[in-house]
Amino acid sequence: MVHYQTLYPDISIELRLEDKMVDLIAENFDIGFRTGYSADSSLIYRKLARNRLLIVASPDFLQRQGTPQSVAELEQLPAAVYSFNGRLMDKFKYYDTNGEESYLHLNAIYKTNEQDGMLEAAISGNMLAVVTAEMINDEILEGKLIPVMTHINLADFGTFYAVYPHRDLPLKSRLFLDVIQQMIGEGTPVWEQRIPEFETLYVTTKNPSVLNLS
Numbered sequence: 001m002v003h004y005q006t007l008y009p010d011i012s013i014e015l016r017l018e019d020k021m022v023d024l025i026a027e028n029f030d031i032g033f034r035t036g037y038s039a040d041s042s043l044i045y046r047k048l049a050r051n052r053l054l055i056v057a058s059p060d061f062l063q064r065q066g067t068p069q070s071v072a073e074l075e076q077l078p079a080a081v082y083s084f085n086g087r088l089m090d091k092f093k094y095y096d097t098n099g100e101e102s103y104l105h106l107n108a109i110y111k112t113n114e115q116d117g118m119l120e121a122a123i124s125g126n127m128l129a130v131v132t133a134e135m136i137n138d139e140i141l142e143g144k145l146i147p148v149m150t151h152i153n154l155a156d157f158g159t160f161y162a163v164y165p166h167r168d169l170p171l172k173s174r175l176f177l178d179v180i181q182q183m184i185g186e187g188t189p190v191w192e193q194r195i196p197e198f199e200t201l202y203v204t205t206k207n208p209s210v211l212n213l214s
Contacts, residue, residue, distance in 0.1 A: 004179045011172050020085075025165050030173050036158040044167050048160045048181060049189040052133045053092060054202060055154070056145040060125035067148055071104045074149055080121035080129045083111035092130055093155040106130065119145075132157055133198065134191040141194060147201055154202040160184075 001013055016022070016029075024032050024043065032043075035051055055074070057065075068074040071094075082089040090106045110121050115135050122129040123144050139145040162177055169177070184190055192198045 003183065004176055007179065008175060024163065030164060031176065032163045034161050034163055043163045043165060046162045046177065048162055049184050051157045051160055052192065052202065053130055053154050053157045054133060054147050054195070055128060055130050055149050056122050057128035057148055058123055058125040058145060059143065061128060062146060075105055075107060077107060078109040078127040079106035080110040080112065080118045080127045081106055081108040082113065082115070082118060084113040095153040095155065133195060134189065136191065136194055138194060140196065150201040152202065
């Protein structure tokens with residue numbers, strides 16, 4: 001947002017962060033950002049980036065608990081999970097050695113509606129967490145967190161989309177999306193570059209914010 005306003009100081013921005021679905025048309029927003037596979041047929045969806053998952057734990061945690069080598073072992077370990085409005089994110093899809101869909105079910109001992117809270121819980125050394133790559137800053141580079149179970153085929157956690165009401169975007173919106181895409185990067189998102197050798201980890205398969213520009 002700051003970079004965009006630096007480039008185009010005459011455009012004002014209203015940003016709203018929500019963990020619920022917002023009616024962009026009814027509430028007169030220009031652009032929304034969502035994660036997932038399903039699409040609202042009344043909106044235009046533009047893919048911005050993939051949304052990959054990884055499983056992380058601290059070195060202290062792994063020294064005390066041992067490094068899990070199987071899904072069964074992983075499911076026995078204490079975990080931090082995201083929870084909001086009764087929705088508990090404790091199950092994650094992966095593909096077994098036969099390519100069949102399966103799910104790992106975390107042993108949730110800590111529930112939070114803050115992404116940073118999940119990372120802090122994992123760094124504390126008391127539990128592990130399944131997080132999206134974009135949540136990671138320098139925790140892995142600094143040795144605070146270690147990816148585990150990297151041999152499993154962990155499914156992506158949907159896709160990051162920009163959504164908007166009309167195919168013919170006004171110039172201010174097109175410029176904004178161009179800036180966002182440049183910041184994210186084409187192909188491999190910039191945040192994945194903070195995870196060493198992430199392209200070789202977790203063989204992958206094939207809540208929202210909204211924005212008003214005026």
